Amino acid sequence: MTNNIAVGTPATNNDLLERNNNILDWLSQSGIFVFTFVLILVASVAIDGFASLANITDVFNRAAPIGIVAVGMTFVVISANYLDLSVVAQVATAAVVLIGMSNEYNIIAAFALAMLIAFAYGLVNGLAVGVFKANAVIVTLATTFIGLGLLRWLTGGSIYFGPPESLIRSFGTTKIGPFPLSMLVLIIMALLLSLVLTRTNFGFLVRSYGSNRDATRLAGVNTALVVIGAFMISSFGAMIGGFVLAAFSNTAVSSMSTGYDFEALAAIIVGGTSVFGGRGSVMRTVLGVVFVSVLTNIMVLSGLGFGYQQMAIGSLIVAAVAIDALARKATAL
Amino acid sequence: MTALKSPIKKPNVASQGGLAGFGRQFRTVMARRTEGRALALLLVVGIIAAIFEPLVFTSYSATLGRIALIGLVALGLAAVILMGELDLSVASTLAVAGVVMASIDSLPLGIAAALLVGLVIGVVNAFFVMGFGINSFIATLGMLFFLRGSAFVLSGEEPVRLTNRDAGIAFGKPLIGPLTPRMLLFILAFIILQVFVTRVRIGREFYAVGGNREAALDAGIPVTRRIFTGFMISGFVAALAGVINTLERTAADPTAGSTVLLASFAAAIIGGVLLTGGRGSIFGTLLGATSLGILQVALTLSGVQVDVQNIVIGLVLLIAVITDPNSLRAVAGSARSFLQRRSRSQAGG
Amino acid sequence: MKRTMRKQLPYKLALLLIGALAFAACGGDGDSDSADGGASGDGDYQVYALLPQGNDQPYGTTYLPPMEAKAKELGIELTITNSQYDADKQASECEVAVAAKPDLIILWPAIGDTVRPCLEAAKDAGIPVTATNSDVNPEDKDLIRGYSGPDTYGQGKASAEIMCDQAGGADIGIIVVNGLTGNSTAINRRDGFVEHVEGNCPNISILAEQPGDWNKDTSQIAASEMITAVGAENIQGVYAADDTMVAGAIDALKSRDIDPSGLIITSIGNTLLGNPLVISGELDGTIFQSSSWDGENAVVLAHDVLTGKDVEADLFMPSVKVTADNAEAADVAPEW
DSSP states (O other): OHHHHHHHHHHHHHHHHHOSSOHHHHHHHHHHHHHHHHHHHHHHHHSTTTTSHHHHHHHHHHHHHHHHHHHHHHHHHHTTOOOOTTHHHHHHHHHHHHHHHHHHSOHHHHHHHHHHHHHHHHHHHHHHHHTSOOOHHHHHHHHHHHHHHHHHHHHTTOOEEOOSSSHHHHHHHOEETTEEHHHHHHHHHHHHHHHHHHHSHHHHHHHHHHHOHHHHHHTTOOHHHHHHHHHHHHHHHHHHHHHHHHHHHTEEOTTTTTTHHHHHHHHHHHTTOOTTSSOOOHHHHHHHHHHHHHHHHHHHHTTOOHHHHHHHHHHHHHHHHHHHHHHHHHHHO | OHHHHHHHHHHHHHHHSSOHHHHHHHHHHHHHHHHHHHHHHHHHHHHHHHHHOTHHHHTHHHHHHHHHHHHHHHHHHHHHHHTTOOOTTHHHHHHHHHHHHHHSSSHHHHHHHHHHHHHHHHHHHHIIIIIIOOOHHHHHHHHHHHHHHHHHHHHTTSOEEOSOHHHHHHHTSOSBTTBOHHHHHHHHHHHHHHHHHHHSHHHHHHHHHHHOHHHHHHTTOOHHHHHHHHHHHHHHHHHHHHHHHHHHHTEEOTTTTTTHHHHHHHHHHHTTOOTTSSOOOHHHHHHHHHHHHHHHHHHHHTTOOHHHHHHHHHHHHHHHHHTSHHHHHHHHHHHHHHHHHHHHHHHHO | OHHHHHHHHHHHHHHHHHHHHHHHHHHHHHHHHHHHHHHHTTOOEEEEEEESOSTTSHHHHHHHHHHHHHHHHHTEEEEEEEOTTOHHHHHHHHHHHHHTOOSEEEEOOSSGGGOHHHHHHHHHTTOOEEEESSOOOGGGGGGSSEEEEOOHHHHHHHHHHHHHHHHTTOOEEEEEEEOSTTOHHHHHHHHHHHHHHHHHOTTEEEEEEEEOTTOHHHHHHHHHHHHHHHOGGGOOEEEESSHHHHHHHHHHHHHTTOOGGGSEEEOSBOOTTHHHHHHTTSSOEEEBOOHHHHHHHHHHHHHHHHTTOOOOSEEEOOOOEEETTTTTOGGGOOOO
């Protein structure tokens, strides 16, 4: 126990050291808040309809499913394991299970099976990365191949429709003000996971493992369990993300989550969570998701096509990380 | 704390530091070991294919074509991975290079421009990594999005046809024996890169850069320059693959490369290239690409549906990565410490 | 102690790997055997079908079973590949197919502009080729023996015709939801729709267009954002390149309390999702695309070529317009 505290102390010291008045550091720490605020402000003035209730709902609809996946994946990133590519397979599987099983049996059975599958994904990914010390990119790439292959092989790849009136459907269409229920799920998930990351021993271990692997291990921590836990949370997020996505469209098909892996990671990075591990927060991820969703929304409103949207996201990632990296350099000097 | 930490780092330092002779020997042993694993896979896949689908070997030109398709990008990628960096932008580089090439009417000019684009992308990637100190995984992820977007914008979101389609069709025909220009270029790229990382000093230093960057710096290796070289190789090779694909297909497709990134990563990893750098070989990557190519062609010929093929490839990848010597040592290590802890607690109780 | 363990490792590894691989390979082979046993029948003819989709897309899912059933009935042994719309992968599969020297190759081009080398290779090897679902380019037509499938350009055009009819010369503004960016079906359908509208009913103006990626959720958000961009009061019509996406667009209208039956809405597909929308009056018209017709006729055309029958250059799937008048008729019962 005393060892744990010893591991944490240098990290906290570092955080304090970094908080100097350097402008780059300020940008990397608070940039995302300011950028999001400025972007929203400018768009509200410059673009007709941006600030309308209906459009705010659209932004939230864009942000919610990917955001839920991203807040879960944040744990994997903070534990310095790059990312969880298998969320693509997991989101699609959860969506197909939710709609397919609800049609065949009932929603309870759907939840149970989806939980089981999410658990299996978290366990396999976590074991391979945590115990076998295999690279997370390759492990989750392999489980994506296996998972999508199994899903398509077993279901024949069909598209599943929910009935026009159902619990799932009403969840997907209900709004409270401009907030679709899915956005409330994102907020609740984010608050919950934020507490886990900052207030629990597990969250503390995830952060310290991310910032210094060897020290954490030498302090007698069972690092395998920490990694398995991080992947479990990622799987949990992917499952809920799949549910929300399925409820929103009332359909499920194995190709619906294409691109979720790197899009979720992009949001995490833009939010300012460091891929070097250790540094970052769940709330930053939420901001990152909102920022990317607002930006995409603005580009669609301005009639810019897919190519420009991708270019913008790419530039954003590099800019966000460049600022972070320059700030680190300045601090180190 | 430092006293506890040093035993872990020691093998690396010893292998890279002043004891250059021992270090090289150590590296060669490590490299041979990883190739052994790829070789075992190749043997298994080859024997099974020979029994069930002899067509894989009797019609070897198609199999070679598949291997060259997967392998070329993987070879360039291996150069970067050896140094402990990643390049996720290879697939988008391939697409952009193709679009640039097809957009230029003159074929030689188009090819030159496309290859130049590849080199420039390599320089930009390396600049982000070394100049800003951005993790290469993220820098090249940004480039992945940016270049994919550029390919769509430049092409107007539609395939771009070559002006000279006949030249493209001629390019796809066998040149020497059954070997098409694609295979010859692939073999050439393999030989050049293999010689480069084993016989040329600059190339050999890639291992040192990947193994222990601090030690490499101390030993006077210009790490920054090596990283630039590595990314330029990777960008150039990806662009070359884009050029070859565009020529062979007679058109450039902005969505090209959608299955390339993951396949080439898989080939490099199966070939024993360690993602944290410092270990692996170009030859191993060739073995990895060959096993993967034979596996895919054999499964296709025997009519196994794609979903099942993907399950098999995923399993092979998972097995390859968890049977890595380092992985097994990690498992053995944690099992030992677990048992020790248990026996100690039992003794205490 | 540590040394010996290290020395043994490679051998153990090799053994483990061989075991696991043999297991994996047997699993795969076992499956293929049963699949072959089911599909081959007598196997009078060996045919390769190079497709860009399969169980990974809803259309492919309902295209494959009728294709396989018909092949079994006609004594054709099918080997099916799926290139996932990667033209380079498909070209490599084409090389493999040509090397296997089947009696015929059925090609569904991933990217139409890229298949000429494949067609020439097959021609040099003396293997006849037929095209299914997406036709080859006009200048490549002499390299194939025939085409069966929908006229994707014609489908876009037919959907535009419904739109023009319903507008009846009134000046209206519409928004357009396209398929996946860069996908050839998406490009052809868009061109068919847009060119017909521009050429024949200039009273219809396209106010905005965005991709919906063949997804309902993507389409719903994109449509909703286009409504914001151009203003709901300016929109009197919506076109989406397939029924799944039009269902998303209709949901977008509903969530803004706009009654979709007040707008002219057309799409393509007449799927299990779209047909009920036509019956309920929310969707004004769609174009029937029968996946079973498509899959079956790919094999029938191949069989006709193999048995030396004269075949037409194009066997087009009838592009039946489905509107409120005929939506419940048996001959347009949705399939996918």
